[in-house]
Amino acid sequence: MKSCLLTVFDPPPRGEDYTILQALLSLDMIILFLATFCGLGSSLTALDNLGQIGESLGYPNHALASPLGSYILNVRVTGMLYDREAMKQLTARGLTRKDVKDLTCLGSQCYKLPFVILAAVTFFGALVALGLAIRTRKFYKGDIYKKFRGESHESESVMVSDSRKS
DSSP states (O other): OOOHHHHTTSOOOTTSOOOHHHHHTSHHHHHHHHHHHHHHHHHHHHHHTHHHHHHHTTOOGGGOOOOOOOHIIIIIIIIHHHHHHHHHHHHHTTOOGGGOSSOOOOSGGGTHHHHHHHHHHHHHHHHHHHHHHHHHHHHHHSOTTHHHHHHHHHHHHHHHHHHHHO
16 A cells, blocks of 8 residues: 555546545645635625625615625625725715724625626636536546445355355
């Protein structure tokens, strides 16, 4: 049996068992992670901002709950763009950041660009998932349960031969 470190970059044939390191460092796992990050990250960001979206559209605060979201898309993209739009509105009213406690943006323009970006990220994630489907198409067209049937027949024949010896 080869050392785990020696086989980490030598993956088994598709459908066979990978070691943990082989799985984590495989191209398929990286593609799967990227697709999941794009899809779930965008969804969680949208859900996390429901409270602010509702407020910007004039809904009462108690009408919407906001679950925990994705940090990168939420804080670095959506949060930054929301704050920038809120500052534009604040400046248009002749106020500065020191004049208000919280930045509040009103209107649909508050989330227009962030949702376009989130849609693009989600679309990119869908393309990445499509790439994974294309990479694994040949494997799934084949008999993916073949190795289990082979093991089953071998164990049955061992049981039969053992029972005949008794």
